[in-house]
Amino acid sequence: MKEILREIGMIARALDSISNIEFKEFDLTKGQYLYLVRICEHPGIIQEKLAEMIKVDRTTTARAIKKLELQGFIEKRDDRHNQKIKKLFPTEKGQSVYPFIRRENDYSNTVALSGLSEEEVETLFYLLQKVRKNIEIDWEFVKKGNKRNY
Known part of the structure; x- marks a missing residue:
């Protein structure tokens, strides 16, 4: 990975x-x-x-x-x-x-x-927002005292 x-x-x-x-x-x-x-x-x-x-x-x-x-x-x-x-x-x-x-x-x-095209910038922005939203779920979960299962 x-x-x-x-x-x-x-x-x-x-x-x-x-x-x-x-x-x-x-x-x-x-x-x-x-x-x-x-x-x-x-x-x-x-x-x-x-x-x-x-x-x-x-x-x-x-x-x-x-x-x-x-x-x-x-x-x-x-x-x-x-x-x-x-x-x-x-x-x-x-x-x-x-x-x-x-x-x-x-x-x-x-x-x-x-060096990035406008399209690449848009794609990067979209993907990073998606990653942030994924992480926010765990952040909220752990912030409330829970433990992630990995």
């Missing part, structure tokens, strides 16, 4: 490493940019949905959120209808960094997909 997941992992780690180096000038470290981008794209998102979107556990998300808040990139606001719910919003500082992160993402996409 081809080691597809190893290839995906190497790509993800390489891009993450590049981003961590390039975003250091903004004091964004260890993948914090992932959270900031999602909050900028979905202002008012709640922490649980953010964790689900990025596919990390709640504790990891809580730590990243706390750091981003302390650094002034995001703020928590009370929900109007339920005081227990805290919604996440980018601050002016967070909004000002967002375009740079988007440009980096667009550039990385261009580099990663260079």
Whole structure:
């Protein structure tokens, strides 16, 4: 069997490493940019949905959120209808960094997909979405405390 997941992992780690180096000038470290981008794209998102979107556990998300808040990139606001719910919003500082992160993402996409035809890009996108959906089933299962049978 081809080691597809190893290839995906190497790509993800390489891009993450590049981003961590390039975003250091903004004091964004260890993948914090992932959270900031999602909050900028979905202002008012709640922490649980953010964790689900990025596919990390709640504790990891809580730590990243706390750091981003302390650094002034995001703020928590009370929900109007339920005081227990805290919604996440980018601050002016967070909004000002967002375009740079988007440009980096667009550039990385261009580099990663260079040499592929439009049809190949569409096929790759479709297939990767299919793989992600397959993995999400196990992720949800294990996240709930279950153990996979392999």
